[in-house]
Amino acid sequence: MKLKILWVGKTQEEWLRRGIDEYTGRIRRYTPLEIAEAREEKGAAAEAMRTRECERLEKLVPKNARLVLLDERGDQLTSPELAAFMGKCRDSAVPEMVFAIGGAYGFADSFRARADRVLALSRLTFTHQMVRVILLEQIYRAHTILNGEPYHHS
Template sequence: MRLKLLWVGKTQESWVRTGIEEYAGRIRRYLPLEILEAREEKGAQAAAMRERECERLAKLIPKGGRLVLLDERGEAMTSPELASFLSKNRDQGTQDLVFAIGGAYGFTDQFRSQAFKSISLSRMTLTHQMVRVFLLEQIYRGFTIINCEPYHHE
């Protein structure tokens, strides 16, 4: 299985980039990981920005990729549940598991309809920049759970 993370806009803060690099490196010990950025839309109405950003994200999804949205409306999962989800996808032969983080105005309904699953990291509102690090850390945590490594404690 290959893992792809898609998000809108460049990572602004150096400390966020450091966190991304740290957890991306850890994840790559388990499977290939590619991180792709879609250009952020600026200066338009919210609906138009959302539409254009989702079009750009859609172009980054490989054919047959299984799309998972990070969305405030998504399913809340525990870390062990995410680990189980990752494991099942790997074991079922998913070639490309694609996680997408939208821009400031989220996803269009059309883009949402393409998703295999939608998950939420928190019921609280989080910045799109920090969600990048949180998602990577949770994916790493998931693989340590799958491999019975001493990182996650219950």
Template sequence: MKLRVVWVGKSKEEWVKEALADYAGRIRRYCPLELCEVRDEKGAGAEEMRRRECERLEKQIPPGATLVLLDERGRQMDSPGLAAFIGTQRDAGVGELVFAVGGAYGFSEEFRSRGRLLSLSKMTFTHQMVRVFLLEQLYRAFSILNNEPYHH
């Protein structure tokens, strides 16, 4: 199974880029990982920006992939729960598991209905921070699946 993480807009701050590179390297010890960035939208109303950004995200989702959308209103899980979900997808023969992070204004309502909604917290984080938190949790999930001592 391959992992793909898609997000909207560039990762601007150096600390974000460094953390993403670090966790991406760790995840790739377990599983092929692709990080995809789509252009963010500027200068339109919030709804129109969400619609255009979600159209771009949609193009990054291969047919047959399982899609998880990061959304503060989604379902919360603990880290072993996320590990179990990833293990189930892998064991069911899913070819590609895609996680999507929205832009500054989130997802369109239409796109929100495209996949499972996963919340990292009831709090709202920046779209930049969520990338880092998500990659750390994916790395943690693989360490749990492999019975390694990172998670305790």
């Protein structure tokens, strides 16, 4: 199953870019991975920015993909539960899973309605830029769990 990670805007901090590079390299040992950035909207009201950013994200989602949004109001899973979800998708012949991270103001309701699943990484609030590395680490962790490797400790 191919993975695609979408996010809004460029990664600003070098330390975050290093983390992204580290985990994308690790994930690619298990599965094809693509990362795509949608242009960040600036200078408009929050709702207008959400709408425009989500229109850009929507264009990056393949028609047959399973779409998972990362949002603070989503379901919270443990790492083994995320692994099980990803494994079930893989075993059900889902060709591509897309994880989307919204911009600073989140997702438009219309894009949220399009999602197959909405997940929250925590009840804590993280910057949308930090979520990139956290999500990638969790995807890597999920693959090690699915492969019975010792990275994850319960």
